[in-house]
Amino acid sequence: QKEVEQDPGPLSVPEGAIVSLNCTYSNSAFQYFMWYRQYSRKGPELLMYTYSSGNKEDGRFTAQVDKSSKYISLFIRDSQPSDSATYLCAWVRSGSARQLTFGSGTQLTVLP
Amino acid sequence: DAGITQSPRYKITETGRQVTLMCHQTWSHSYMFWYRQDLGHGLRLIYYSAAADITDKGEVPDGYVVSRSKTENFPLTLESATRSQTSVYFCASSGGISSGNTIYFGEGSWLTVV
Numbered sequence: 276q277k278e279v280e281q282d283p284g285p286l287s288v289p290e291g292a293i294v295s296l297n298c299t300y301s302n303s304a305f306q307y308f309m310w311y312r313q314y315s316r317k318g319p320e321l322l323m324y325t326y327s328s329g330n331k332e333d334g335r336f337t338a339q340v341d342k343s344s345k346y347i348s349l350f351i352r353d354s355q356p357s358d359s360a361t362y363l364c365a366w367v368r369s370g371s372a373r374q375l376t377f378g379s380g381t382q383l384t385v386l387p
Numbered sequence: 388d389a390g391i392t393q394s395p396r397y398k399i400t401e402t403g404r405q406v407t408l409m410c411h412q413t414w415s416h417s418y419m420f421w422y423r424q425d426l427g428h429g430l431r432l433i434y435y436s437a438a439a440d441i442t443d444k445g446e447v448p449d450g451y452v453v454s455r456s457k458t459e460n461f462p463l464t465l466e467s468a469t470r471s472q473t474s475v476y477f478c479a480s481s482g483g484i485s486s487g488n489t490i491y492f493g494e495g496s497w498l499t500v501v
Contacts, residue, residue, distance in 0.1 A: 309490075318477050318492035319430070363430070374420070374445065375479075375490055377430040 278302050281364055281378030290387050294351040298364035298378045301345060307367040308340050310349045312360045313380070319363055323349065354385045390414065393478050393493040400500055406465045408496045410478030418481040419461040420445075420490070421453065423474040430477065436461055468500045 281298045288294055296310075307326045311319035323338035325331045331338045339348040347364055364378040391412040400406050410419065421433040432445030434453040442453050450472060452464045461480075465472055475497050481490040 311492075316495070318479075318494050320492065321489050324489060374432055374435055375422075375430075376432070379429040 279364065279366070279376070279378045282381055283379055285382040285384060287384045287386060288354055290354060290356060290385055292354050292385070294349075294354050294358070294383060294385075296349040296351075296362050296364075296381050296383070297346060298348075299346045300366065302368065303342075303345075304368050305366040308338070308347050309365040309367075309375070310336075310338055310347075311363040311365055311377075313363060314360045322362075356385045356387045359384045391478060391480055391491055391493040393476075393496045395496060396494065397497045398499070400468050400498070402468060402470060402500055404468050406468050406498065408463045408465075408476055408478075408498070410461045410463070410493060412459055412461075412478075412480040412491075414480060414482060414491075415458055416480035416482040416491075417458070418490075419455065420479040420481075421451070421461070421463045422477045422479065422492075423447065424477060424495075425474050433463065433476075465498075468498075470500050472498065473500045474498060 279298055279300045310323045312322050313319045325338050325340055328340050328342045335352045337350040361380040361382045363380045365375045394409045417438050420435045422430045424430045431447050433447055433451050434445055436442045436455040439455050439458045455461050475495050477495050478493040479490050
């Protein structure tokens with residue numbers, strides 16, 4: 276069983292839709308949770324970062340963490356074609372010197 | 388802003404050759420990392436460094452060597468390249484708590500071993 280499961284997609288939505296991206300994990304030692312966005316032929320860029328259960332909002336993006344159920348989600352409101360990218364959930368295991376471990380990524384396409 | 392830069396961005400080499408991928412960051416971050424990204428495997432950690440002269444293995448270190456004589460540089464060397472090392476390589480850095488524990492990535496180095 277993988278430590279983290281992320282739906283690989285691909286996911287295709289119309290412009291303006293609400294997008295929900297999800298990851299589930301099995302290791303309770305995961306401490307920090309992040310969402311990265313990666314455009315084609317580019318490096319991952321940090322979107323959201325959180326370490327506690329609950330919601331964190333940044334503009335059109337909301338990260339949700341539920342440590343009791345072991346899942347993290349990223350919601351994108353009013354999605355735009357520029358949101359088309361691969362979204363990677365990531366986490367840092369406590370005591371791991373800040374090594375990031377990534378989910379496999381979900382490819383999102385927002386159609387104009 | 389330059390932040391973290393990788394070179395070369397694209398490289399084709401032959402099996403058995405030694406290849407070095409360079410990584411330079413301008414933030415004086417303590418932590419630096421090398422990842423490789425492959426279809427079906429996602430991003431996997433090769434090596435990381437917590438400070439100058441301190442390095443440690445990640446998930447897939449075999450066939451790679453790193454060094455960190457200066458805080459700002461973290462080169463990755465493939466001592467004898469193999470076709471299985473054809474991949475995209477990403478360098479990353481983090482300042483730890485002082486920078487909110489965020490990890491920043493370079494633009495990637497595309498390596499093809501023929």
